[in-house]
Amino acid sequence: MTFIFPIMLSGVVLAGIPIVLHLIMRQKPKHLLFPAFRFLLKRHLTNQRKLKLRHLLLLALRLFLIIGICLALARPKIFSDRLNIGGERPVAAVLLFDTSYSMGYVSGGKNRLEVAKRRADELLNELPDGSRVAVLDTAEAGGEWLPTLALARERIGELKLRPANSPVTSRLAEAYRLLADLEQEADAGDDKLPKFLYIFSDRTQDSWDPSRAKDLIALRDRLATEVHAVLVDVGVDKPVDVALVSLEMPRSIVPLDDVAEIKATVRSTGAAVDTEVECWIDGKNADRRPIRLAAGQSQVLAFEQRGLPLGPHQAEIKLASDDSLPFNNTLFATFEVRGGRRVLTLVDNPYDAGFWNEVFKVSREFRGEVRTLAEAHNLSPLTDLPKYQAICLLNVADPDLGLWEKLKIYVDNGGGLAIVPGGGQASAYNDKAAQVLVPGRLVKVVEASNGVPWKPGSFQHPVMLPFRDWSMKEENIDFLRYPPKAMRYWEVQPHPAPDASVIVAYDDKGTRPALIERTFDPKAKVRGRVLLYTTAMDRRHLDVDPKQRWNDYLSSSFYLVFAHITMDYLAGSTESATFNYPSGQTINVPLPATPRSPTYALEGPGLSATERLVPRADGQGELSLAQAVTPGNYKLVSAEGNWSTNFSVNIPAEESQLARLPAEKIEELLGKGAVLPLGQGANFKEALQSHWTQPVELFPWLMILLLLALAIENLLANKFYRRDSLEEKEKAAAPPERELAEVS
Secondary structure: OEEOOHHHHHHHHHHHHHHHHHHHOOOOOEEEEOOOHHHHHHHHHHHHHHHHHHHHHHHHHHHHHHHHHHHHHOOEEEOOOOOOOOOOOOOEEEEEEOOOHHHHOEEOOEEHHHHHHHHHHHHHHHOOOOOEEEEEEOOEOOOOEEOOHHHHHHHHHOOOOOOOOOOOHHHHHHHHHHHHHHHHHHHOOOOOOOEEEEEEEOOEHHHOOHHHHHHHHHHHHOOOOOEEEEEEEOOOOOOOEEEEEEEEOOOOEEEOOOEEEEEEEEEEEOOOEEEEEEEEEOOEEEEEEEEEEOOOOEEEEEEEEEOOOOEEEEEEEEEOOOOOOHHHHEEEEEEEEEOOEEEEEEEOOHHHHHHHHHHHHOOOOEEEEEEEHHHHOOOOOOOOHHHOOEEEEEOOOOOOHHHHHHHHHHHHOOOEEEEEOOOOOHHHHHOHHHHOOOOEEEEEEEEEEEEEOEOOOOOOOOOOHHHHHHHHHOOOOHHHHOOOOEEEEEEEEEOOOOOEEEEEEEOOOOOOEEEEEEOOOHHHOOOOEEEEEOOOOOOHHHOOOHHHOOEOHHHOOHHHHHHHHHHHHHHOOOOOOOOEEEOOOOEEEEOOOOOOOOEEEEEOOOOOHHHHEEEOOOOOOEEEEOOOOOOEEEEEEEOOOOOEEEEEEEOOHHHHOOOEOOHHHHHHHHOOOOEEEOOOOOOHHHHHHHHOOOOEEOHHHHHHHHHHHHHHHHHHHHHHHHHHHHHHHHHHHOOHHHEEEEEO
């Protein structure tokens, strides 16, 4: 309880006046006539009891009147823990705002975030002076108590829709931490303030993660005092929206003269739709498709474009008409048209590459080149070799130190290297310079007259996944019906893990490796990889007696498939190339070996001047871009302008899901009735007053009680004193001889 005018309580000392009056106005002794003495004694006792009762009752009423007047003038109020806005006592309030893109839904001329900010401003206007306020939003970690309500209003005014966002539940832990810190301050001497948590959200399913409720309840229950939480629901019960939900590109790398295909999923929510979807590539060649959907229906539209020139291309897919939720009306995509990945095969004799190079000729995904070691000596490891996505050392008998050093620089800068020793000298691959790259030591050539197939059940590496899928589907493939065998192969002692790993092994007694991969320490910034083939893949080994051949791989399509899959892995699979990212993900852009610039310029939407400049540290082979979060198309350019790459960012599809989360899921954490629906025209203060009990002011009730007490006191005083006066008159009129005694 508190008082508006506590000085008025000093008037309680006036309660002594009725006591003084009580003593002064005590009943005087009465003279009684003598009828019979025994009846006189009874009369005496009865009168004494009545007199005491009447005077004590009047005394109590008069004391209550004076004390009640002092209390009423002091204006007392009763406060409970369930305090709300509009009271006189300061409170501690944490305001948490959902700033995800779904809050951009426009209804009544305002989006959901604008409505939330207006409601929060109404709340701040009602908070008592001295209240503590913290403002949090779902897109930014951290928070603190703001020193004044004015700063809280400024912080709320700065809130805006943020693309890289999180559920509301991800920020509730921070809200409870702030309230816990406030409790520690209270223990140090400050008054404990009633605690409130206000959450402003549209209550979409993506805005709340029910799986975190258990941990958050534990945090809430650790607080010494109750936190009164309410979710102010600013969403729309029946939203109407047509959305470009997601985008898919079957191939991010498109071969020259092939078809570039972009698939976009369109979904209608709340009402039927009849509109068009446009696809713009590089800002031109618009392709328009009509689309009609019933409420709740979705459809995938495929856009195709042929004849695009070599290089990167960026697409923009958008609805022809606007609606209430702007952000999901446009999607962005980036892809590249390439003339084929370049693969360099180094040999002693070009004849050896006869069959190997045919693999690249029949596939438009590769462009194969064959060079001898003498020609390779003229290739620069910084300018010439980086032009190739993969290099193969095929049946080279004696690679020299200079070649190994060049290949080491190439691999360090992210290149893929295939080593096929064939009939080469083991010492050339086991010396110190070679072992920096080779995945293991060549021990000896193993002879298996009947041939050895691969060991089944060991196909876990990405290179082997196609073989596993084909075997599970039981397709009619020749090398599955007749497994290929190796009659001669190198026994290799791999380097210890994790530097080297066996991709697949032979099904022989020693389970010797058939294909080995070597990767390097990421901390050393070496992004390349090396594959070691333990059996020959050159053409020359087929020109000998069939009993002296290394394998029968060319007797089926296995040779072609095996060479294509392994080189596709080393050169970077076209299917694994990534140019399209969800908002909020850190984008890692690999840089070429040369040229490398100390700074790069990032071009795209929503970037500040400082975010556009991207520095590169010495030895850094890739750039991590965390600032590219706004949906749109981006371009990264070196300072000299001699290198660039493109990518696109889109909002995750879940953000376009406008279905409402059941209130029961929220009440599991915040408590029963914690969801406060708030229509467009509802009065925020009245809604909260109906949600929580207000403090009660006792002044009107005290005044009513005082009036009743005054009336009763006046009635009893008139009655009692009037009877005493009549008795005095009767006594004065009685004859003296009839007076028997005095009784007091």
